[in-house]
Amino acid sequence: MRTTSSTILEERRDQIHRTGEGAIDIACNRESLAGAVSQRACVFCGSRVVLYPIADALHLVHGPIGCAVYTWDIRGSLSSGPELHRLSFSTDLQETDVIFGGEKKLAAALDELIDRHSPKAAFVYSTCIVGLIGDDLEAVCRKMTEKKGIPVLPVMSEGFKGNKRAGYLAACKAMFRLIGKGDTADISPVSINILGDFNLAGEIWIIREYFERMGVEVVANITGDGRVADIARCHGAALNLVQCSGATLDLAKMMQEEFGTPFKRVSYLGIEDMADSLYQVADFFKDMDPGIVERTQALVREELGKLMPELARYRRDLEGKKVAMYVGGSFKAFSLVKAFRHLGMKVVVVGSQTGTKEDYAELAEITDPGTVIIDDANPLELSHFIKEKDVDVFVGGVKERPIAYKLGVGFCDHNHERKEALEGFRGMLNFAREIHSSAMSPVWQFAPRRANRANLAKEARKEAANE
């Protein structure tokens, strides 16, 4: 039964929808409500998420220490070479800087750090306070570019100037300034860029291998395991593949406009979406490379042949279990809904930090009646729906984990901090394994919510037997 509860604030009612109950018209992309304990971060967070994995660039956070220190090496983005991205650099603004302006300090910091680390480029992130004191990042960066001979790029990511999506755009704008600078002469006509994958737990390496087997050259990873030089010549690729709904779509659009590079939106999560992504690419190149479709089919067949029997084993245990998920970008949610179907599981709650109206409409289409769809949720709402729907597994990030655990519900980290590769066919198997170990552990029997329910059921059975 539907509970109307005080856990949902009046002002947030139009950000929640149930599939099947009328046309979907979710309010989204608005500022988080004061006092609502949103799970969302800020513009800076959005920029940091996108640019962070560029491993040979210096990432300098211009602001007081917090913004930099909370983002120090917390993500699972791996690099096959340099690891500059795993260090946390900050101008660590002090009171005098706030009063007199931080430009001098910023210039000195860049001077010091660029000499120390010889990066291929530097990204300078502005934070809330920099927006207020009005430092001219653009000017400082321009001078530094001249002085050091590497691109020094401002990222206009003042935290309060919108939400995470605005940060994605700021990051794309900064990266776009790199593109078009490199030599593209020896790039194959059958070539792509991988956009919007962050190489969490080495996922991009799995995906790149598929493309290599298909005979497709990957020019640049944007941004997982990313390199400045690759990005500078990525306009030479024939096609952009954009994964995830928000993060790098803006960049693809800019490239289409400026360089005419077409793009396709893809997903590497789950079986259908992974296969479909590969087929889309094969289809795109089939006139140039007649054998590519067959090669792709063979690849998919081979991978599925390995995967399916193993999946079936997990499915036996998981059949019928219920899932809630709260993700950053809603595009990921589409793939996950499908992936869970392969495990015989049903998604009953799905929320996102940054979904758009179109995203939510699509979610309403692919989910079963009664599924709760929710924009910009908070702990009380999430726990409310987890209980109402009595879910078995919750998919989210670190902030969501204790909510699940306190309710005696299994949890799968599907966020930027994950240490398990969940993309590709191999990732699907890891995913199944992780969901299995999340849902099937005997510990849930002892979690009070479940334990008490089991006791009640036992008593009811006893009573029935006595009658």
Add this chain to the structure above:
Amino acid sequence: MSKVKTARPNFVSTTNACKLCTPLGASLAFRGVEGAIPFLHGSQGCATYMRRYIISHFREPVDIASSALGEKNAIYGGGPNLKKGILNVMKKYEPKLIGVATTCLTETIGDDVPMYFGEFYKEFGDLDLPELVRVSTPSYNGTHMDGWHGAVRSMVEQLCLEKAPATGRVNILPSLVSCEDVRHLRDICDHFGIEATILPDISETLDGPALEDYVKIPEGGTPIGDIKTMSGSRATIEFGRCLPAKSGGASLEERFGIPNHRLGLPMGLRESDRFFETLEDISGKAMPRRYELERGRLVDAYVDGHKYIFGKRAVVYGEEDLVVGLCAFLSEIGVDVVLAGTGARNKGLEKAIAKVTDGVARIAPEVREAVDFHDIAAEAGELAPDLLVGHSKGYRYAKAWNVPLVRVGFPIHDRFGGQRTLTLGYKGTQALFDRVVNAVIEKKQADSPIGYGYI
């Protein structure tokens, strides 16, 4: 000869900071009060980042509200959002206290929180309002420890307003220690027959049991009524040799004449002795036998283990007072602290360390304030440490130098159970001692081609 260099002459940028920002400390302190919810007055990102960071250590839900300021608010002031946010938190969480900490943003635009509070009381005085406590926490002016101490003092000053009738209780201001440490402190007081008001008390609120339901605000924490009557206590004990002059304990002493005992964190034998002696003085009771025994066992262990660790060289880093406590402990057991660093500045770290290591340390450590891990690494290279002692963030360096890291403090992000790590008193020192000795033995085993199974 003084070896301290407080600020680097070339201080420009920070690489891998050895400190956290001010409102985080305030949020943690507010979390240790019954029915309280921390509230950051600023933009949404700060609150979310801090929640994430704190959750990774405690593995507990950590709800921190935010006034979620946007661009307009940043220009026209955050008052309306602050009030709306407080109302929303009241509606959803029904808190007994809302602890409002400012962020860099609202400090810089000069938002006048006391004035907003005044307006709020006027507008909504007819509602059943929670206690509202405010603390000013610009991060460009301090670290998370300043936020912590500031929040504690704010609570004492804004809740404890008049002289209460004598309660016979003792106030304990424990500083940022683990949940297990707080539980241990409470036990000790119990055994001395002392009723203690521990402020804040995170022992349950940040290390709660599994429950039937998701509770909006976890149970436990210092009861607000107890805070209000701290002015009637017998004495205050506050831990920290690097505390600001204006601390919670100092405020109670100044305003109500409650004797304030400022002690170092009871880590190591001598600092623990000071704590237990103080409890004997205050309670008029001799040390309970169980602590005599704990102390005796600790000395026994010191003797049994001394050879494994004598002359080992340790690098210690973290919160200023934790660093002091660790130096007190390590120098007692014959470990040479070669470098002691904190990200905070102007805390009198060198003096405090000199005091607690006097008579036992074989060398005076290099003492550094305002350091980051880049600086620590730069110096530690030459210092050739055998051991790192501090929070998780030193892991990369320990790995690079192939030396063990004994994890203490906040955050512990790469091990399980940081919130249950005991470090205080004889028992905590014992636990720490065992870990240090074992870390050295383990390293010796790992490095040995022979593989001694008996050491």
